[in-house]
Amino acid sequence: MSAGYAVLDQRSVVAVSGEDRKAFLQGLVSNDMLRVTPDHAAYALFLTPQGKFLHDFSIVESDSGEDAVLLLDPETDRRADLLRRLKMYKLRSKIALEDRADRLCVAVAFGNGALEALGLPAEPGAARPFAGGVAFTDPRLPALGARLFLPADGVAALESAGLARRDVADYDRLRLSLGVPDGTLDLIPEKSIPLESRMDALNAISWDKGCYMGQELTARTKYRALIKKKLFPVTFEGAAPEAGTPVTLDGKDAGEVRSTRDGAALALLRLEDVQRAAENGLTFHAGPVALIPHEPDWDHTSKG
Structure with a gap:
């Protein structure tokens, strides 16, 4: 398949800012937030205390220094639920939560040569600024191509990079052929177990970061071979x-x-x-x- 791109209306961007942003998410999500930088994105899960699936999203840092913001791409029709749950744990953390669906969109670039067109290596999570936003190699699997968080006027830069506009169905066919699940299309909230969905092999889980929501039962499932x-x-x-x-x-x-x-x-x-x-x-x-x-x-x- 030749290189192309699609805008994922089913995903939207939310932001976590403030000096405690990484420490706040570190105790809640399944991946190691200390590895998330402007040069490296991650894929993570937000789980129930019983280790069951609630949300999945990519995470990348949009800048550095005082203006740094963590950007996440939950499912569009469930982003309000994610923000509500995050607010429950905010307490005294010095963070701000913001829905940026009106400012940023989520796009994917895929097919032969897509990563090269964006100047990205085939390394999960490798990230770089692009067209006023950020582009990163899919942190789950480089064969999926790249993911991008872009302002609306940044989408035109994808065509300037030599990528043809494609239907989301083309990307979905690629995803399914590779066997990669996508949010509630394949996982059932409060029921699905991450390891049943191969999330460990898709780089969603850090086994050495310490405690997070659902960590104990997720680790028990792995080490006792309960799948x-x-x-x-x-x-x-x-x-x-x-x-x-x-x-x-x-x-x-x-x-x-x-x-x-x-x-x-x-x-x-x-x-x-x-x-x-x-x-x-x-x-x-x-x-x-x-x-x-x-x-x-x-x-x-x-x-x-």
């Missing part, structure tokens, strides 16, 4: 099954379809069923549609 299900990229032929369609194996419940587009989807499947299907030549079904699960080649936690 029984995982999200898998699946391919199929024919009409796409709807999100939420039950998946069966040999006539028995085996999981559920999550987001889907054209001939690709993500499905949450029981690991023992995936192994049994591979060993016995069995086929998963979502209704009448046959599904073939694939192990993402980027998930090294699943290998050996």
Whole structure:
């Protein structure tokens, strides 16, 4: 696929400013805020105290010095919920929380040569200023391309950089083919477990940063090997099954379809069923549609 870009209306920007901004988020989100700088972005989760998914977002620092601000990109229709939850923990922290949806948009650049066009290396989270905003290699997986937080007039600079305007569906097909989940399209608030969604392999979790919301149960899940299900990229032929369609194996419940587009989807499947299907030549079904699960080649936690 040639290099292109799309504006993600389903994501918006919120800002955390003030001298305590990093310390404040450090105790709440799953990744290490000390690694977030104007040169390095991160991907993180906001979890319940029980370690269940609430929000996911990229985080980058927009500047340095006294004017430094941390920018996050929660889902557009859930950003008010994130801001509300953050305000609950503000207490005496010297921070300010601001919705910047009217000032900044979220864009993605993807396809062959997209990172090079923006002057970014294929290093997760590598960041640089761009067109009055910031561009960074996707901190989850460089194969997804770059993410950008831009003022409205900065989007034109993407075409000046040689990137063609594309539909969000093109980006979604890439995401699904790689097996990367996207917020509530694939995770259920207050129910989904980060490691079931391969968030550890997508650089969302720091295992040595210390305490944060949901940290104890997330660590216990990892070190006691409690994961029984995982999200898998699946391919199929024919009409796409709807999100939420039950998946069966040999006539028995085996999981559920999550987001889907054209001939690709993500499905949450029981690991023992995936192994049994591979060993016995069995086929998963979502209704009448046959599904073939694939192990993402980027998930090294699943290998050996």
